Amino acid sequence: MKKNILVVDDDKDIRELISVYLKAEDFYVDKACNGEEALKFIEENHYDLVLLDIMMPKMDGLETLINIRKKFMMPVIFLTAKNQEVDLLRGLSLGADDYIPKPFSSLELIARVKAQLRRYTVFNNINKSTITIGELVLDVDMHRVTVDGKEIKLTPTEYKILELLCKNRNIVFSVEQIYENIWRDKYAVGDTSIMVHITKLRQKIEKDPKNPEYIKTVWGVGYKI
Numbered sequence: 001m002k003k004n005i006l007v008v009d010d011d012k013d014i015r016e017l018i019s020v021y022l023k024a025e026d027f028y029v030d031k032a033c034n035g036e037e038a039l040k041f042i043e044e045n046h047y048d049l050v051l052l053d054i055m056m057p058k059m060d061g062l063e064t065l066i067n068i069r070k071k072f073m074m075p076v077i078f079l080t081a082k083n084q085e086v087d088l089l090r091g092l093s094l095g096a097d098d099y100i101p102k103p104f105s106s107l108e109l110i111a112r113v114k115a116q117l118r119r120y121t122v123f124n125n126i127n128k129s130t131i132t133i134g135e136l137v138l139d140v141d142m143h144r145v146t147v148d149g150k151e152i153k154l155t156p157t158e159y160k161i162l163e164l165l166c167k168n169r170n171i172v173f174s175v176e177q178i179y180e181n182i183w184r185d186k187y188a189v190g191d192t193s194i195m196v197h198i199t200k201l202r203q204k205i206e207k208d209p210k211n212p213e214y215i216k217t218v219w220g221v222g223y224k225i
Contacts, residue, residue: 002028005047005050006029006038006047007031008033008037009031009079011053018051033056034056036058036059038052039067048074048117049076049077049117050076051077052064054078054087061078061079061091071135075098077098079099079100079102080101081101097116098116129141135147136166140163158200158201158204161197162215164181164182165215165224165225170225171224172221172222173224175223177222178222198223202215
């Protein structure tokens, strides 16, 4: 599966150059011009890695990193200028995983990105019993779900649906696919049981079930997290 990378830099030419390098290696790429825009992207999408410039208007890289680490643990690589050593050291202490000094070559950029993605994949495999999506935490071994630290009581069917969606984040499942994954039986056209379970799930895990943060409806297709 292709990896999603967010490039954050106020210099348009650098954003475009990095995007060309990454797309040539078959990565998906989104681009943000400042920290505020980056945080909005991260809240709305899943990223496997973030390339983050330190010096930016509105919200610099250090403040952006602090906000990222409140919820997310994907690798973050700083893009730094030669005169930013103090900021770089602070950034590493705040949770950055690596840095790339400007100017950089395409080979160095790609090598560092791939190295961090490999390490993160190994880390996830070691800790795969727990799935964290924002404030939603699903403990697969314990069949336990918490939202914002509060345990949520789910029925076995509700849990199975949530686990299926969480384990396949950003993948859209039709009602038929969810039904056949959960019950291992042929879906009967017109059966509304999955939609009822989704409604109850939203009532339990969403702050505002009418405007869900986690279980999204993809109209005409199905549901995803």
